[in-house]
Amino acid sequence: MKKSITLLFLLSLGLGIKAQNTMTPELLWKLNRISGLGVSIDKKFVVYNVSTPNVEINKSSSKKFFISIADGKIKSISNPDSLLKDETISPDGKYQLSDASVKIKDIKGEDYYPELSKSNVYIFDNLNNRHWDTWEDGNFDHIFLTEIANPKNKKDLMPGEAYDCPTKPFGGAEDYVWSADGKQIVYVTKKKYGTEYATSTNTDLYSYDIVSGKTTNLTEGMMGYDLNPSFNQKNELAWMSMRRDGYEADKQDIIVWNGYTKMNLTGNNDEIHVEGFKWSDDGTRIYFYAPIGGTLQLFEVNYPGLTKMMPVVRQITKGDFDISGIIGQSGNTLIVSRTDMNHAAELYTVNVATGNMKQLTHVNDDIYAKIKMSKIEKRIIKTTDNKDMLAWVIYPPDFDPEKKYPTLLYCQGGPQSALTQFYSFRWNFQLMAANGYIVIAPNRRGMPGHGTEWNESISKDWGGQVMSDYLSAIDDISKESYVDTSKRGCIGASFGGYSVFYLAGIHNNRFKSFIAHDGVFDLRSMMGTTEEIWFTNWDFGGNYWEKNNAVVQRSLSTANPIDHVDKWNTPILIYQGGKDYRVPIEQGLAAFQAAQLRGVKSKLVYLPDENHWVMSSQNALVWQREFYKWLKETIK
Numbered sequence: 001m002k003k004s005i006t007l008l009f010l011l012s013l014g015l016g017i018k019a020q021n022t023m024t025p026e027l028l029w030k031l032n033r034i035s036g037l038g039v040s041i042d043k044k045f046v047v048y049n050v051s052t053p054n055v056e057i058n059k060s061s062s063k064k065f066f067i068s069i070a071d072g073k074i075k076s077i078s079n080p081d082s083l084l085k086d087e088t089i090s091p092d093g094k095y096q097l098s099d100a101s102v103k104i105k106d107i108k109g110e111d112y113y114p115e116l117s118k119s120n121v122y123i124f125d126n127l128n129n130r131h132w133d134t135w136e137d138g139n140f141d142h143i144f145l146t147e148i149a150n151p152k153n154k155k156d157l158m159p160g161e162a163y164d165c166p167t168k169p170f171g172g173a174e175d176y177v178w179s180a181d182g183k184q185i186v187y188v189t190k191k192k193y194g195t196e197y198a199t200s201t202n203t204d205l206y207s208y209d210i211v212s213g214k215t216t217n218l219t220e221g222m223m224g225y226d227l228n229p230s231f232n233q234k235n236e237l238a239w240m241s242m243r244r245d246g247y248e249a250d251k252q253d254i255i256v257w258n259g260y261t262k263m264n265l266t267g268n269n270d271e272i273h274v275e276g277f278k279w280s281d282d283g284t285r286i287y288f289y290a291p292i293g294g295t296l297q298l299f300e301v302n303y304p305g306l307t308k309m310m311p312v313v314r315q316i317t318k319g320d321f322d323i324s325g326i327i328g329q330s331g332n333t334l335i336v337s338r339t340d341m342n343h344a345a346e347l348y349t350v351n352v353a354t355g356n357m358k359q360l361t362h363v364n365d366d367i368y369a370k371i372k373m374s375k376i377e378k379r380i381i382k383t384t385d386n387k388d389m390l391a392w393v394i395y396p397p398d399f400d401p402e403k404k405y406p407t408l409l410y411c412q413g414g415p416q417s418a419l420t421q422f423y424s425f426r427w428n429f430q431l432m433a434a435n436g437y438i439v440i441a442p443n444r445r446g447m448p449g450h451g452t453e454w455n456e457s458i459s460k461d462w463g464g465q466v467m468s469d470y471l472s473a474i475d476d477i478s479k480e481s482y483v484d485t486s487k488r489g490c491i492g493a494s495f496g497g498y499s500v501f502y503l504a505g506i507h508n509n510r511f512k513s514f515i516a517h518d519g520v521f522d523l524r525s526m527m528g529t530t531e532e533i534w535f536t537n538w539d540f541g542g543n544y545w546e547k548n549n550a551v552v553q554r555s556l557s558t559a560n561p562i563d564h565v566d567k568w569n570t571p572i573l574i575y576q577g578g579k580d581y582r583v584p585i586e587q588g589l590a591a592f593q594a595a596q597l598r599g600v601k602s603k604l605v606y607l608p609d610e611n612h613w614v615m616s617s618q619n620a621l622v623w624q625r626e627f628y629k630w631l632k633e634t635i636k
Contacts, residue, residue, distance in 0.1 A: 024431070031367060033345070034363050036327030038327060039327060041085055049063070049064050049065075059617075065077060066080070069335070091178060094149070099173075100141070101141055107136060122136075124136070126193070128197045132168070132612070140162055142157065142159075143176050163189045167189060171188065175228075185207070186218065186237065188228075204226055219241070224241065224244050225250075226255075227240045232280075239254070241255045246537055251267075265286065265303065271450070271452075275288070276326060277289075287329075288326075294378065294421070294449065295322055296420050299316060318355065332351060341429045342423075344423045344425075346362065347359075374396065378392065381442065389442055393438065393439070401481070403482060407437065408489045409488070411492030411495075411499035411500060412447070412496050418448050418449050419442075427493065442473035460539065474510060489511055490504075491516075494518055495519075500516035500572075501561035505566075514570055514572040514573070516572065516591065518582075520561070522586075527544050529586060532582060562590070571601040571633075571634045572601075574602065575588070575606075577611050577614070578610065
């Protein structure tokens with residue numbers, strides 16, 4: 001009996017040890033990834049998709065489920081359309097919308113010389129020759145209207161036009177919608193071509209009248225992005241809008257048009273930068289999520305219509321988490337997607353009146369139950385210009401303040417991208433902490449959620465105050481006794497990669513290691529090779545040959561990492577995607593070549609089939625393993 005008790009105790013101890021694992025790259029790539037598809041027509045269920053990576057075959061498999069909002073019971077489903085409203089079908093059931101690729105322009109060699117059909121040649125006489133990760137081939141995505149009773153009656157709504165709907169590179173079915181009365185189709189496109197396309201962000205909403213066939217620009221004179229059209233049941237149209245052409249990170253507001261007048265519902269709230277929205281079922285309010293204080297939270301705003309009342313914004317949720325999507329509504333309950341730095345996305349219910357939340361799905365509970373979680377804290381840092389800057393600090397599991405830890409400064413991309421409670425499958429703070437690192441992630445200049453001035457101050461000043469903000473963050477956390485100041489690293493991608501390259505030349509020996517992914521290394525080269533010209537025009541102030549343009553010349557003289565390479569003396573790991581046309585390949589190659597020629601310990605990890613991200617599971621695991629191997633070699 002005593003022997004049995006001892007055995008049971010040892011077994012329980014073993015189970016306890018097993019339950020105290022930490023996150024690993026392999027575990028990270030076993031996590032299920034959930035996406036909400038919608039609330040059922042009867043408002044009783046939520047339909048969702050679960051995608052699971054399979055590293056062995058380098059692909060993901062997907063399964064669909066529906067879950068009861070009332071009791072949480074789950075069933076799999078092979079045909080989710082049986083529960084969900086098909087938004088592509090007109091309200092009267094007569095027509096269906098779809099999109100397809102249409103050949104419009106001659107671009108390839110065989111287009112001009114059909115007898116040379118095996119040639120592999122692209123011939124361009126204009127810009128926009130490539131976008132994000134794809135070369136232009138003369139095909140454009142168009143919307144088609146099909147009569148359901150007569151499928152052969154299929155009409156292209158943009159015949160002969162060299163414009164895309166859905167918009168590239170990220171647009172989808174949300175780019176075209178039916179009006180509530182079924183009399184019109186509203187769609188998003190940027191009706192510009194070539195160089196004009198590459199230098200503008202001005203997308204517009206177009207209305208196609210079913211009876212007359214007439215197309216009308218609903219946002220003429222609105223010069224920035226206009227996206228995500230959505231009608232309520234009263235036939236009132238809402239969308240997200242930016243004011244200025246060429247500025248991708250402008251304040252994004254919700255506009256409503258009732259057929260007579262347009263009203264900006266969020267324009268008077270300086271901190272609000274809308275990330276996504278959904279009409280309430282009764283059409284009187286709009287629910288949206290937006291960054292605030294280093295998180296993404298759920299808000300609502302009323303639509304006063306033709307009354308003289310002003311719209312009122314109310315924050316619904318609060319806490320150290322992100323609301324990353326709104327799936328739908330059931331009575332006084334919203335279904336949302338939620339993440340934090342310790343947990344990948346799950347679906348939650350939210351009581352609209354109180355903000356109370358309840359977890360609805362649990363697709364990763366089995367993995368999270370077996371690992372220790374990181375401690376995460378907010379930290380307020382005083383900047384060199386006496387501002388208060390929020391930073392997230394992520395501590396290793398079982399953090400002991402009596403010990404010393406290597407510490408990483410995380411530099412966010414964007415540049416104007418919110419650093420919130422996101423859960424990344426690449427820049428995963430939980431995984432960094434599990435490997436024994438403290439991570440400090442500052443909400444430096446150029447992030448929404450802290451007011452328009454804070455967000456916009458980074459444009460045309462990449463090498464200025466934002467770099468001081470980074471150094472303030474690492475210096476502040478380094479005052480703590482548990483930070484090993486002899487073992488500090490600096491990491492980041494995109495603008496974060498630029499930040500790494502820049503800080504490598506000005507850090508004054510603070511760091512022992514750098515890691516940059518798809519970072520901008522040379523502003524002149526970036527201006528000459530990036531495909532979205534409006535980005536460099538706005539953020540650098542113009543083109544490098546504009547000698548009399550004081551703004552662009554200041555950027556080139558004060559914000560160019562390549563000018564500080566003579567001071568590089570610290571090991572650096574550089575990742576570069578071969579299909580990244582936003583921050584093209586010569587940026588990473590030039591930085592690596594410079595480091596090698598200067599005799600700086602350096603490594604290049606080249607991913608020929610990846611774009612600005614890492615999408616393949618096996619490539620991602622190589623990325624993670626090289627990441628931690630490099631840190632172990634250089635600072636730990």
